[in-house]
Amino acid sequence: MEIEEHISTEERIIKAAEKIFLREGYAGARMQEIANEAKINKAMLHYYFGSKKELMEKIFSAKFKEFIPKVTEALQSETTFENVLRVYIDTYIDMLMRNPYLPLFLIDTMHRNPEFLSFTQNFPGKLFAAWLQKQVDLKKIRPIKPHHLLLNMIGLCVFPILAKPMFQKVFQIEETDYQQILTERKEMVYDFVMRAIKIDDE
Amino acid sequence: MEIEEHISTEERIIKAAEKIFLREGYAGARMQEIANEAKINKAMLHYYFGSKKELMEKIFSAKFKEFIPKVTEALQSETTFENVLRVYIDTYIDMLMRNPYLPLFLIDTMHRNPEFLSFTQNFPGKLFAAWLQKQVDLKKIRPIKPHHLLLNMIGLCVFPILAKPMFQKVFQIEETDYQQILTERKEMVYDFVMRAIKIDDE
DNA sequence: GTCTATATACAGATAGAC
DNA sequence: GTCTATCTGTATATAGAC
Known part of the structure; x- marks a missing residue:
């Protein structure tokens, strides 16, 4: 029974380090706090x-990979834009x-x-960019440089998370209201981007 | 002649602190580095x-104010959306x-x-939000919540600056090419947003 | 592998001469 | 106001017993 329940010390350290590094950043993180968290x-x-740097x-490098969207499968499937x-x-x-x-x-x-950064492998993101360019060539969407469209799409998703404290402060928005806004954005961003890049029918 | 050329010690410290705090963040900044920079x-x-905190x-609080756009005059002028x-x-x-x-x-x-944050005065940003809502009510633009439109506009401007190192890494973009992309965005963002919110004529 | 105790370095902050 | 020298706390890292 212990086999399933047991979490190795190494695993506990990783989880603790994730939590502290992500919350505090590298300069702000303290090894003592990670140790406490991992008990x-x-x-x-x-x-x-070995060292704080190695940890x-x-x-x-693990989190970097997590953040890069895995769109490869979606692009290869024969679905609509x-x-x-x-x-x-x-x-x-x-x-x-x-x-x-x-x-x-x-x-x-x-x-x-x-x-x-040098510890992350190279991440050529050109696959998605090339796919977007093809959609332009096929006249599925308006002419737009793939880099711009990607920056737009990712920015529209990511920025509200980054700007949360500032936005709440400037516009005096309560926590629950902000969560509501974030939820709404799944629909809203899709709609916003589609309108911006669709080709007018007539 | 010295009156114009002289920069007070206090002013030199402020400039140095701006440079170091902005580049390194609060946790990463070192008082020694600020001192060196201010000579x-x-x-x-x-x-x-007094202390690092006070500096x-x-x-x-100065930089926070700088970042909040001063749109008050623009909104009061009688110009088009x-x-x-x-x-x-x-x-x-x-x-x-x-x-x-x-x-x-x-x-x-x-x-x-x-x-x-407590050291910044309250910044009610509701003026611009209200103005945007009025544009919706007047049917100048499609129905969209002002908060969403603001997050979109600001995100489209700010995110490419924040994501620069990541984007350069993932898409292997050279420095000069990235600067070129940023320059293009003044036109591109305006066009993108206008298409997304304009009301179709027919 | 896990601990306590300690080494070493460096940070922010202060004392006191000039 | 400006400096050198120093205090004090705390950070990363290591030594060595168990």
């Missing part, structure tokens, strides 16, 4: 992972609402500790 | 500003390209050091 002492952290590398768009936005916003700390953690790290 | 020693920092408060939108996006992207560190600094601070 061990600081010495154990170094026994398992961060582990967490960062509209469906791909809808699935993409739905999946992305769902993931973000479950991981609200993820975007700030990645963006902050890539700006202020770019050394950790 | 003084650490003791002087404390003589002028940060000064910088944060299209012009307000164009001026808003133009002004915002211009400001962001001159201050690339600003969005991350503010967003990071508001998430991870929300205590500094």
Whole structure:
């Protein structure tokens, strides 16, 4: 019975480090706090992972992969452009609402500790860009550079998560109301993007 | 002649603190680095500003104000909706390209050091929201909640600045090419938003 | 593997001469 | 106002017993 219930020390450290690094960022995170969270002492952290840097590398490269959308399958399936768009936005916003700390953690790290970027493998995102370009060539959508369309789509999904505290402050929005806004955006973003790129019929 | 050339120590500290806090964030900033940048020693920092926290408060509240768009005049002028939108996006992207560190600094601070928020005065942003709602009521644009439209507009401007390192990595874009993309967006964002919210003629 | 105790470095902050 | 020297706390990291 213990086999299923037991969580290894290493696994507990990983989970604790994820929580603290994502919430506090690399500079703000404290090894002591990670140790407390994992219910061990600081010495154990170094026994398992050597240094704060090495532990961060582990967490960062894993989270980086999580954030890059896995659209490969969707693109290969023989479905409509509209469906791909809808699935993409739905999946992305769902993931973000479950991981609200993820975007700030990645963006902050890539700006202020770019050394950790070297520990991620190369991520050629050109597949989706090429697919979007094909949709333009096929006149499924208006002419628009794939990079712009991607920045638009991802920005419309991610920015409201990043800007939450600022937006709540400036527009004096309560927590529950903001959650409501985020939920509405799955429909809204799809609609907004479709209107912006659809080809007028006549 | 010295009157014009002289920059007070206090002013030099402010400038130095801006540079370091914006680049490194509160947790990552070092008082020693600020002192070096201002070409003084650490003791002087404390003589002028007391503590790291007090210095940060000064910088944060000033930068927070800078980021909130000053649209009051534009809204009161008797111009078209299209012009307000164009001026808003133009002004915002211009400001962001001159201050690339600003969005991350503010967003990071508001998430991870929300205590500094209390040092900003209340910023009711409801003026612009109300104006947008009026445009909907007047059937100048499609029905859309002002909060959504604002999140969309600001997100389309700000996100590409925040996501720059990630986007460059994933799509393997050179620095000059990315700057080119950012420049193009002044036109592109206006066009994208207008298409998304305009009312079809027939 | 896990712990306590400690080494080492460096941060923010202060004392006091000038 | 400005400096050097120093205090104090705390961070990462290690030594060594069990």
